Structure formats: structure tokens, C-alpha cells
Amino acid sequence: MENQYKLLQFNLNGKDVSCMIDVRMSLTDLLRDEFRLTSVKKGCEVGECGACTVLIDGEAFNSCIYLAAWAEGKKVRTLEGLTGPDGELSDIQQAFVDEAAIQCGFCSPGFILTAAEILETGKEYTDDELRKLLSGHLCRCTGYENIFRAVKKTMLRRLGKLD
Numbered sequence: 001m002e003n004q005y006k007l008l009q010f011n012l013n014g015k016d017v018s019c020m021i022d023v024r025m026s027l028t029d030l031l032r033d034e035f036r037l038t039s040v041k042k043g044c045e046v047g048e049c050g051a052c053t054v055l056i057d058g059e060a061f062n063s064c065i066y067l068a069a070w071a072e073g074k075k076v077r078t079l080e081g082l083t084g085p086d087g088e089l090s091d092i093q094q095a096f097v098d099e100a101a102i103q104c105g106f107c108s109p110g111f112i113l114t115a116a117e118i119l120e121t122g123k124e125y126t127d128d129e130l131r132k133l134l135s136g137h138l139c140r141c142t143g144y145e146n147i148f149r150a151v152k153k154t155m156l157r158r159l160g161k162l163d
Contacts, residue, residue: 004022004023004024005022008071008072010072010073011074012035012078012081013076013077013078013080014081019034025068026045026066027061027071028040028064031054039079039109040052040079041106041109044064047062047064048138049137049138050138051110052064052110053114054076054077054113055076055117058117060113060117077113078113079093079112091157092115092116092151093112095151095154096111096147099150101146101147107139107140110137111137111139111147114136115150118130118155119154119155119158125155
């Protein structure tokens, strides 16, 4: 039988890290259990709800169906990686607060990371495009409108179309 453990090296929220992992471990479990990054939520564990979303090399992925071993050499960002050096919120995090886009908060980290991916493209999206881009997330509390508004306002602000 092949060795089921391997040394994993990757960049986590701007820092190079390494650890021994079981090759069957999900990235969600690694981030929560080994690095105590509890913004990565365990929801459905089958890639349907988006609560476990992380950015890998700038692209949003469901970490529950992404093997930790696949992160070798990659840049992984969690919600904790969006805050500034003194813990200040990023513009998209602040927009979620300002627009009351958070109720229970379980889905918020995933939504915010997907929003970060959307915003980092620097493109202006239509309402329909934004809704489609955010559609990989389930929220039981907000009704989605406040979340949509937070993302749209941040996009327009970054594009200089809203003060």
C-alpha cells in the first residue's frame, strides 16, 4: 500500500506553512483542525452549500471536496486572510456589516470569499451575472438581497462608480 501520509507545503494567508497530512484529508479538515481557521465552516460536506469556500490561487473552491494534498505549492486564503494587519476589516467584510448581510453568520465567510474573487477581477458585472456568480452558496437567514447589495456596492465603489 502506498504511504498515506505526506508532507504538505503551501502558502496560507500569506505565510508559508508545512505539515504532515493524511492524503485522504479534506482541505476543510486541515484548515479547521490543524490551523484552527474556524471561518472555514463544515456545512454539507458534499460541495453544495458553499460554507467551506476558500480561495486557492485566487479562485473560490469548496474546500470540503478539495483534498488537502492538492494544495501543495498553492496560495490558500481564508476569511482570516482578508483582514488587515491590525485586524481591520476589508471593504467587502465591512460592506456585509453595513448592509446587514449577516444574520447567523454561518454562510458569511464563504460568501465573502466568493465576493473577493468576483471583486478582484476588476470587472463590472450585471445584476444577473452577480447573482449567478454568488449562486453556489446557501443562506437560511438573509433572503440574499442584503448579501447581493453588499457585493454590488463594493464592486461599484472599487470601480469608482459609487462614493
